[in-house]
Amino acid sequence: MNSRRQWFVWAVLAYVVIIVVVTLGLRHLYVGARDRLDQALGDRLLAVATTLAASLDADQVVRATWADSTGNLCRELLTLNLEKQARQQDLAEISLTAPDGIVLASSRADLRSGEPNAYWDLDPAAVSLALEGVPSATRLFNLQATPQKSAHAPVRDFDPEFADEFTVAVVTVSGNQDFFGSLAQLRRGALLTGALVLLVLILTGILLQRVSAGLARYQARLRRQENLVAMGRMTAGIAHEIRNPLGIIRGAGEHLQTVLQGQGIQDPVAAFIPEEVDRLDRILRGYLSFGTDAPVEARPFDLRPALRRGAALLEKELARAGVEIQHPEPGGPILVLGHALRLRQVVLNLLLNARDALNGPGAIQLEIRRQGRQVRVVVRDTGPGLGDGDPESLFEPFRTTKEKGSGLGLAMSRRCIEEMGGTLTLRNNPRGQGAEAIILLPVHE
Incomplete structure (x- = not known):
């Protein structure tokens, strides 16, 4: 029994180790694939943002910051351009934001011109790089249970006084849900694979446990049958040695009872002798039947x-x-x-x-x-x-x-x-x- 218990403990530990290793392996594969897919999505968004920023007229962008009719006209033209680009590139949002964080134009209705760009607060480090003239992609994060990833590219203009370029605005490009469908599919696949592997391990463990329990019961039954055979052989030999003296004792008891009755003596002890001999004989027959396969109706x-x-x-x-x-x-x-x-x-x-x-x-x-x-x-x-x-x-x-x-x-x-x-x-x-x-x-x- 101790060996069975030790085997069971080791089997449980082995299953725990296997489950942990499989879980960690699946997590490692998922994280690696997610990171590579995240990098690919970021590269695509960066390419779109950089290309769009390079195609914009820096002078028009500067005039869009003016608070007059010319500025209004420039902002309307930029908005139409961004909406067109968003449809063509199948993007969730394209916005143009001044260095002070005020939206100049956007393809989305919730980002109105003249208001602060609230999305800049999600990843300030990426925005800072874009303001310094370095295109950058944000990290992947969830916004209201929705995956979100953006890329920022600066719109640069040349300053002849200082003979240097400076950032006049930042183009922000955000991917739509189709961008993240692969990530969701990858997550579902990893979870499904993990669940299937875990189910197979559990079913295998249950099967092994039942096989082990059945084998243990069979071995116990086999040992019991071997003991019964040995006992049957032993009691068969003893029975002949015991039952003959029991017959003599019973006969002597009956003779004693007859003699006492003939003398008019009623002794209950004499009557107990045949009864006890019969009881011993029944017990002996029970031992014999226990050691054999004698059928019982x-x-x-x-x-x-x-x-x-x-x-x-x-x-x-x-x-x-x-x-x-x-x-x-x-x-x-x-x-x-x-x-x-x-x-x-x-x-x-x-x-x-x-x-x-x-x-x-x-x-x-x-x-x-x-x-x-x-x-x-x-x-x-x-x-x-x-x-x-x-x-x-x-x-x-x-x-x-x-x-x-x-x-x-x-x-x-x-x-x-x-x-x-x-x-x-x-x-x-x-x-x-x-x-x-x-x-x-x-x-x-």
């Missing part, structure tokens, strides 16, 4: 009376030990397919185990609950519980924690329940102190 029977009879056999003995049996609430019949006497023996074994676990006064609760096509029987005690060990180890034949135990009670009980198509498991009480033995049986309908 299965018949439908009501579960509730079988459990009540099994508990009634021990009720007085448990009461003397200060142990209270809490019986299940009455209800309608629940039919199961199997052998009523064997189920009664299973209940007796579980009640005796619960009594031994209490080791003094306490309570044992019997619970019956139907769950769909199954019925759930629980034997719950208020003892110290099962401890930190593996409960499955308690079902191994000849394994016992009692000084006088045979180590076959739980193994025989599970064998009987499995022959009825059910399961028997042990666990600590999740709601309090003690342990629980849980039987699940299919309902016969």
Whole structure:
């Protein structure tokens, strides 16, 4: 069990590492592709802005800054030119802004002439470079959940007095949504690929876990069958050695009872000898049948009376030990397919185990609950519980924690329940102190 737990821990760690590596790899690919696409978009916008800035008449741009009719006319002409260029280049916006940040002309209605260009505040560093005469592209950012990227190019004029060029305005070009469709498609592709890879890893992990669990169950069943075969061989040899003396003891007990009755003596102890010999013989036959595959005729029977009879056999003995049996609430019949006497023996074994676990006064609760096509029987005690060990180890034949135990009670009980198509498991009480033995049986309908 420790090796299985270690294997599971290592498998989980390996999956976590794989998921982290795949996630980081996809992120690296996405960021790299996004940066390259961003650079390509910036280069295109820069080319458009630089070409447009070079085509504008610097004198006309300067006159557009005048606050007279000539300035108004120049601004109107520039606006018409920018609107035409925006349509031809399929751009979201082209604007012409004076060095003081006042819009001279724009292809967009929300950027009116004579007002400050609010978009300059989004990337002041790129604007500063353009004012110094260096075309530059802004970084990619989101504006109201919409991708935005622009390029600034200066409109330069020559100053003969200083024999140098200076910036008279800045052309700003912004890409429309088609510019960023590739980015959105790339993001969706990366997310979809990551989701598919993660889904494949999860499904593979679930499949491996189920295969591992199935293999573990098969190995446990194989070990149990090997133990049963070994026990069957051993008990077959012991049976012949024990049953012959038992027959002699039984005959002697019956003879003693006959002699005493002939003398008019009624001794109940003499009557116990044949009865106890018969009980030992039944136990021995049970061990023999447990170690072999002897078929048992299965018949439908009501579960509730079988459990009540099994508990009634021990009720007085448990009461003397200060142990209270809490019986299940009455209800309608629940039919199961199997052998009523064997189920009664299973209940007796579980009640005796619960009594031994209490080791003094306490309570044992019997619970019956139907769950769909199954019925759930629980034997719950208020003892110290099962401890930190593996409960499955308690079902191994000849394994016992009692000084006088045979180590076959739980193994025989599970064998009987499995022959009825059910399961028997042990666990600590999740709601309090003690342990629980849980039987699940299919309902016969």
